[in-house]
Amino acid sequence: MNGGSSEYTAAYINNGNAVLATNGLELVNAPSEYKDLYTASGETQAGNYAAASTKKGDAIYETSTTSPGFTGWFLDASYMPYTTTPFFIRGGYQTQGTDTGLFNFAMAAGILYTNVAIRPVLIVNSAL
Numbered sequence: 001m002n003g004g005s006s007e008y009t010a011a012y013i014n015n016g017n018a019v020l021a022t023n024g025l026e027l028v029n030a031p032s033e034y035k036d037l038y039t040a041s042g043e044t045q046a047g048n049y050a051a052a053s054t055k056k057g058d059a060i061y062e063t064s065t066t067s068p069g070f071t072g073w074f075l076d077a078s079y080m081p082y083t084t085t086p087f088f089i090r091g092g093y094q095t096q097g098t099d100t101g102l103f104n105f106a107m108a109a110g111i112l113y114t115n116v117a118i119r120p121v122l123i124v125n126s127a128l
Contacts, residue, residue, distance in 0.1 A: 005117040008108065011058070011088040013048055013081045015040035020086060023110030027087075036088075038081070045080040045107075052080070063103040072103040081107035089116055 012024060014037050020028050027035055036058060041051035049067035052060060060080075064072040067080035077100070081088055085107035092100025108116060 006089040006091050006104075006106065006108075006113075007117050008110075009036070009088045009090055010034060011036035011038065012110075013038045013040050013086040015043070015048075015082065015086050017084055017086055019084055019109055024087060027110075040082070040086075043083050045082050048082050049078075049080040059103065060105055064105075072101070072105070074101050074103060076101040076104040077106055078104075079106040085109050 010027060010030070012020065012027060012035070014020070036055075038048065038055065039051050041047040045067045049060075052058075055061065060078075064076075064078040067078045069078055070076065071078045077092060087108045087110045089106050089108045090104060091102070092104040092106075
């Protein structure tokens with residue numbers, strides 16, 4: 001479950017950065033039920049982390065104490081998206097060593113990286 005490849009998630013900080021209109025336009029334009037949208041608070045990781053602290057159920061606030069740093073459970077990396085890297089990735093990849101794990105989250109620019117993948121998930125729910 002960890003150490004193979006980081007994975008993009010359908011989540012981003014809505015900070016108005018230009019990469020949202022280029023790298024992540026399909027996600028930005030997706031219906032709200034298919035993505036997690038976070039409100040930006042300044043242009044710092046700490047500010048965005050504090051703004052997300054009221055958003056429960058995404059395993060960010062519940063499994064870490066602050067951002068940036070190695071503050072996730074089992075010392076996993078906790079790097080909140082901000083500025084030109086508004087997209088969430090999870091898990092960590094093999095060259096990150098011991099800070100990768102199930103509770104690792106970090107930021108990305110929404111571009112192709114050789115160590116970041118995606119994992120399609122199908123949710124069966126009558127409300128969708």
